[in-house]
Amino acid sequence: MVVSQIESNLERTFHKSKWVDFLRQYGPIPRNDNMYDEVIQRNLKTKKIEPIIFETEYLDELINNFKSTSPKSVILTGTAGDGKTFCCREVWEALGGAREIWEQDITIRQLNLDNHKLYIVKDLSELNNEDKIRILTLMADSIINFSSDQIYLIAANDGQLIEAWEQAENTDNVIKVRKIIEELLVNDQQEDLNYNLRFYNLSRLNTARMFTKILDAVINHSGWQECQKCYYHNPPNLNEKCPIWENKKRLEEKHWNNILRERIIDLLQLVELNGIHLPIRQLLLLISNMLLGHPEGKDKLLNCKIVPFIVDNDKSYLSSIYHNIFGFNLSERKINSIEVFKVLNSFGIGKETSNQIDNILIFGKDDPEISHYYHKFLKNDSFYGTSKNFIIGQKSYLEGDLIEEKNNFLKILISQRQRLFFIIAKDEEENLNFWNLTIFQFAGEYLNKVYKKLKNNEKVSQNIIGRLAKGINRIFTGMLVNNFNEIIIATSGSYSQAKISQVYEESIPVRKNRGEEVTIELEENHNIPTLIVYLSVIQNDIYPIKLTLNLARYEYLSRVAEGTLPSSFSQEYYEDILAFKTQILQKVKLRKKWEGEELETDNSLLINLLEMKDDGKAHPINMEVMICR
DSSP: OHHHHHHTTOOSOOOOOHHHHHHGGGSSOOOOGGGHHHHHHHHHHHHTOOOOOOOOTTHHHHHHHHHSSSOOEEEEEESTTSSHHHHHHHHHHHTTOOHHHHTSSOSSEEEEOSSOEEEEESOGGGSOHHHHHHHHHHHHHHHHOTTOSEEEEEEEEHHHHHHHHHHSOOOHHHHHHHHHHHHHHHHTOSOOTTSSEEEEEGGGSOHHHHHHHHHHHHHTOGGGGGGGGSGGGSOSSGGGSOHHHHHHHHHSTTGGGGHHHHHHHHHHHHHHHTTOOOOHHHHHHHHHHHHHBOTTSGGGBOOTTTHHHHHHTTOGGGGOHHHHTTTTTSOHHHHHHSHHHHHHHTTOBTTBOOHHHHHHHHHTTTOTTTHHHHIIIIITOTTTTSOHHHHHHHHHHHTTOOHHHHHHHHHHHHHHHHHHHTTOOGGGTTTTTGGGGSSOTTHHHIIIIIIHHHHTTOOOOHHHHHHHHHHHHHHHHSSOOOOOSEEEEEESSSOTTOSSOOEEEEEEESSOBTTBEEEEEEOTTTOOEEEEEEOOOSSTTOOOEEEEOOHHHHHHHHHHHHTOOOTTSOHHHHHHHHHHHHHHHHHHHHHHHHHTOOOBOSSEEEEEEEEEOTTSOEEEEEEEEEOOO
16 A cells, blocks of 8 residues: 555655665564574675674684684573574684585584584574484583594573483583583583583673664664665755654764663663563664664565655654654564563553653643743654644644544653653753653662662662662561661561561661671672672671662662552562561571570560551560460
C-alpha cells in the first residue's frame, strides 16, 4: 500500500543508499540467528560496503596468544550475540587463514602455526556428539600437557559449554579440565597458571562501554557519505529533512550537549547493575532501530525509498529517535520478544510522569510560570517537539474534543515524556524531578552517588546508608520505625521470617564502633554495589554479611524508607531482605555462643521487646519472664 503511493509521489530526487539498506540488517527484522554472522558478511561482500569496525575487548589478547611461542588453548563463552563467531573469524584471518576456507561449511578448522597446530570450533553446538566428545577429549589432554603441539580455540554459549563438558568422556584429564572451567566461570577468572588454558566470558563485557564504541563506529561510517547526494539530506524546508539523517545528527556527540548519548549510556549501565547483560548483537539492533525505526516502514524500519512518502505526509514525527529507543515503532508482541527493548521498557519511561512534566507539555504554552520550559523543550524542536501532529492533538485535548482524539493525544504524551527524558539538561534535572519519569526514582542517586563514587574510590554518604538502614529496619521489624543509625535484628520469639518481629535480638551501628559497621562497597567479582554488615568478632568464622544492591533492591529499600512503595515491586524483594536478616541473625547467635552469653536463669528468662517512642524510633525494653517448672 505504502510502496504504491511512493511510486506516484517521487517529484524530488533521492539517492538510494546501500549503507542504509545494509544497516537495516542489524535491526529487528526476521532472520535465522544461527546464520547471523554469515548473513552480515555475505551482505558486506555483495554490497561492497566497509564493515562496522570497533575495538573489541580481548581480541588483541587472543591474536597475540596464538602468535606467541608458547600459546595456550582458549575457550570463548557468553550468550548468543556476544561476538564469539566474530572473534574466531578475526583470529583465523589474523593468523593467515584464508577467507574462502572460513566461508566453507566446515565445523572444525585447522591452521598450522610455527610450532603448533590450531583447531578452531566457532560454535560447539554445530558438532555432532561423536566429534564433540573427540575434540573435547583432545583439548583436555592439551590443556593438561604443556608440551602438546596441539592447541584449540573453541566457542560455545555458556549453557552449552557446561553441558558439552558433562557429556565428554570421563578421562582423568577431562575431569580435571571440567572442574577448572567451572571454577573459572564461577569466579569470573581468565586463567589458572597450572593449566594451559585461557578462558574468556564475553558476557562480562561492559555493556555501556561497548555501546559507545559501536555507536561511534556506526555514526562515523563512510557509508553516510552517500546521503550527501540526496535532496532530503539538506532541503530548503527543514521539515522536509530525512528523518534517518535527523536521527543520525542527534546521536552525534556535539548535538544537544551530548545529553542523548549520556542518558542512553546511563540506562545501559543501570541495566547492567541490575544484573542483566545485553550482548553486542542487541546493541547493534538498538542502534539500527534508533536510526531507522518507523511504524510504516517495511519491517517497521525506514529505507531511502519510503522517505519521500513519510516527509510529504507529515509522518516524520513517527520516526522519533526518542521512542525508537524503546522499540515503540514495533508491535507490543515484538517489543516483548527483543531483550534490549524489554529491559529498557522496564524503566517505564513515557508511562511514568509527574504533574510538573505533564503541565509543561499540555499547558506550558500559555502558562507564564513554565512557558520558558515549553519553548526550550518543545518549541525549539519543531521536528519531534511541536510537530504538526502535536499541535493538533494538544488543541483537541484542551478544547475538549472527542474522546478518541483525547486518547490519541495521551499516546503522543508518552512519546514526548520519553523525549524529555533524553533532553533535560543536567542543571535542570533536580528542579524537574528528572528521574520521576521512570519507575526507579532513586536511579540517578544510585548511579552517580553510589556506583560512580565507589568506582572513584570515594565513600558513600552516611545519609544514604542511613536511609537504606531505615528501610531494612522497617522490613526486619514489620513496623514503621525511623531508626537510621543502626540495623535492628528482631524476631517474633522463635520465627525470624515473621511479618511483625518485636523481640529484640541485637543492633549493629551504621557508623563504625568497636569493629561493627554498615558500609556500601563494590563487590569484587561483578563490580556491583554491596551493602556489608561487619560484626565485631572473637572467632574468625564470623564473616561480614553481604547484600548485593542491584538497582531494584536499592529502589525497594529507599521507597520503603520513604514510606511510598508502589505495587510494581514484587514479593521477591521483600523475601530477599528477610533472607538477609536470617544470615545476620545466624552470625549474631553464633557470636553470642562464642561469647557465652546466657539470658536464661533457673527461674526466669530475660526478653527484650521493641517499643516505639514518639519520634518513631524503636528502643528495646527489658522484660523478665518467670519460668514454671
